[in-house]
Amino acid sequence: MLHSMKDFENCAISATDGQIGHVKNLYFDDQSWVIRYLVVNAGSWLSSRMVLISPISLEQPDWQERIFPVSISKEQVKNSPGIDTDKPISRQNEEQHLGYFGYPYYWGGTSIWGDGFFPYAMVPYYADYETDHASHERQVEAYSRNGPNHLGNDDPHLRNCKTVNGYQIEARDGKIGSISDFLVDEKTWAIRYLVIETSHWWSGHRVLIAPEWITEVHWLDKKVSVNLTLDSVKNAPSYDPKKEWSRQLDIQLYQHYNRVGYWTDTTAHEESI
Numbered sequence: 039m040l041h042s043m044k045d046f047e048n049c050a051i052s053a054t055d056g057q058i059g060h061v062k063n064l065y066f067d068d069q070s071w072v073i074r075y076l077v078v079n080a081g082s083w084l085s086s087r088m089v090l091i092s093p094i095s096l097e098q099p100d101w102q103e104r105i106f107p108v109s110i111s112k113e114q115v116k117n118s119p120g121i122d123t124d125k126p127i128s129r130q131n132e133e134q135h136l137g138y139f140g141y142p143y144y145w146g147g148t149s150i151w152g153d154g155f156f157p158y159a160m161v162p163y164y165a166d167y168e169t170d171h172a173s174h175e176r177q178v179e180a181y182s183r184n185g186p187n188h189l190g191n192d193d194p195h196l197r198n199c200k201t202v203n204g205y206q207i208e209a210r211d212g213k214i215g216s217i218s219d220f221l222v223d224e225k226t227w228a229i230r231y232l233v234i235e236t237s238h239w240w241s242g243h244r245v246l247i248a249p250e251w252i253t254e255v256h257w258l259d260k261k262v263s264v265n266l267t268l269d270s271v272k273n274a275p276s277y278d279p280k281k282e283w284s285r286q287l288d289i290q291l292y293q294h295y296n297r298v299g300y301w302t303d304t305t306a307h308e309e310s311i
Contacts, residue, residue, distance in 0.1 A: 040221040040230055040283050041101070043199055049104045051078050051091055053112045061106070062088070064199040065127065066220075066229055071249035072150050073227040074132075074196060076106075077123050080115065088123040089115055093157040093227045094141050101224075109161070110139065126194035155226050205260045207234050207247060209268045214247075215239060217262070221246070221283065230300060232262075233277060244277040246291060248300065270295060 043064060051058040063077035075090040095108040119134045121127060129145075136143060142160055147153040151160055199220060207214040215236035220229050231246035247264055254263045275290050277283070285301065292299045 039224050041224055042233075042279065043220045043222065045101070046076070046222075049099075049106050051076070052105050052107045053110055053115065054108075055111045055113070057081075058089070058091070058108070058112060058115055059084070063123070064220075064222075065090070065123075065196045066199060068195050068197045068255065070150050071229045073199075073222055073229065074144070077198075083112070084116060087120075089118060090121055090123070090127075090135060091115075092136070092139070092141060094144075094160050095139070096157070099224070114139065123198075127196045128194050132196075150226060150228060157227055205255075205262050207232070207262050207264060209264055209266050209271060212268045213239070214245070214264070214266075214268065214271050218244070219279070228300075231277075233279070234271075236271075243272075244279070245271055245274050246277050247271075248297075250300070251295070251297070266295065 046061050046064060049061045051061065059078045059080040061076050062079045064073050065075040065077060066073050073093065075092055078089050078091050080087045080089050091108060091110075095110050097107040097109055099106045118138055119131075121131055121135065133143065140162055142152060142162070144151050144157075144160065149155055151157050154160070203217055203219070205217045207216065215234045215238065217232050218235040219233035221231040221233065222228070223230050229249055231248055234245050234247055236243045236245060247266070251264045251266060252262055253265050255261075256263070274294050275287065288299060288301065
């Protein structure tokens with residue numbers, strides 16, 4: 039199922055020993071377009087400090103009650119490395135954060151979550167603790183030995199979802215509209231679509247653009263270029279936020295653009311496990 043970014047706002051984060059706080063924002067990886075962290079206001083118990091919670095920590099969300107249980111404690115959150123969520127978050131910041139919780143690094147693998155499609159696959163289960171722990175220690179050792187450049191560019195690749203809202207979308211032959219929301223896959227945490235508001239061009243018409251159709255993001259100019267034409271977007275199936283987006287609508291949209299569906303790889307992976 040896909041969820042609007044707005045579905046996450048103010049959801050409660052429930053730790054093993056009490057409530058941590060409420061979701062205020064999301065951070066996504068601008069290379070793979072996957073939500074990497076929930077930004078949570080920890081409230082009065084932690085002086086309203088903003089903390090990051092990885093989807094790796096999450097258990098089954100209760101969407102109806104808007105509660106996200108996590109497998110970590112308030113004490114762990116309290117003692118976690120401080121991160122200024124108003125500033126760009128570097129790979130070094132992430133290494134400190136993930137290392138503190140004992141989670142492996144999601145980058146460098148063959149898929150969006152290390153070598154898998156789902157964040158829960160990265161949880162160091164007790165049965166695999168020795169293997170997971172040894173792998174994590176090797177990652178930390180490699181970083182210490184080779185310095186910050188061993189994983190490539192240490193430039194921040196995490197983007198604040200709310201900041202990207204309002205970015206202009208440009209087709210090959212003109213402006214389409216602006217980003218008003220994101221649709222996130224609840225299993226993989228991948229951003230499947232950008233919701234584009236086209237009211238300045240086509241009254242009341244919202245359309246969906248998949249991240250894989252993006253050719254370039256101009257971060258300084260707040261513009262996103264896509265490999266589509268204005269006519270193809272204008273004639274695409276419209277998006278109604280009041281209706282649940284379905285796989286059939288996925289198929290219709292991808293067929294309209296003559297593209298291969300994103301779900302083919304993840305479906306094959308789910309059937310193999």
